[in-house]
Amino acid sequence: MFNLYTDGGSRGNPGHSAVGVYCTDKGGKEVFKFKKYIGISTNNQAEYAALIEGLQLSLQKGIKDLTCFADSELMVKQLKGEYKMKNAGLKPLYENVLKLSKGFNSITYNHVIREKNSVADSLVNDALDERS
Numbered sequence: 445m446f447n448l449y450t451d452g453g454s455r456g457n458p459g460h461s462a463v464g465v466y467c468t469d470k471g472g473k474e475v476f477k478f479k480k481y482i483g484i485s486t487n488n489q490a491e492y493a494a495l496i497e498g499l500q501l502s503l504q505k506g507i508k509d510l511t512c513f514a515d516s517e518l519m520v521k522q523l524k525g526e527y528k529m530k531n532a533g534l535k536p537l538y539e540n541v542l543k544l545s546k547g548f549n550s551i552t553y554n555h556v557i558r559e560k561n562s563v564a565d566s567l568v569n570d571a572l573d574e575r576s
Contacts, residue, residue, distance in 0.1 A: 446507045
């Protein structure tokens with residue numbers, strides 16, 4: 445089992461956006477981390493983009509069992525089916541996550557407070573700062 449921490453952020457909404465991804469093994473040892481500036485998007489689009497990057501990287505590394513953590517309560521509740529997907533701008537991203545999720549034996553989505561997602565959050569800010 446691996447833990448995937450993702451965060452997406454924008455400076456302005458919409459605004460300049462970036463993603464941060466941090467993956468650990470069950471013992472807490474870093475497996476990979478990733479950051480990238482993604483252009484102009486909304487904060488919610490950036491959150492989904494971060495998760496998509498994390499899922500793709502996890503699959504490339506052969507990870508099959510994944511627990512995902514994100515500080516976007518909206519995204520997590522949409523993926524758990526607790527909220528309906530109504531936003532046309534998010535729907536293709538949501539569908540991409542569902543498609544990628546099929547590549548895992550087990551996958552769960554969990555909401556965490558920002559303080560518990562500090563590495564991914566820091567990667568987002570680094571990517572945004574490097575762009576400036």
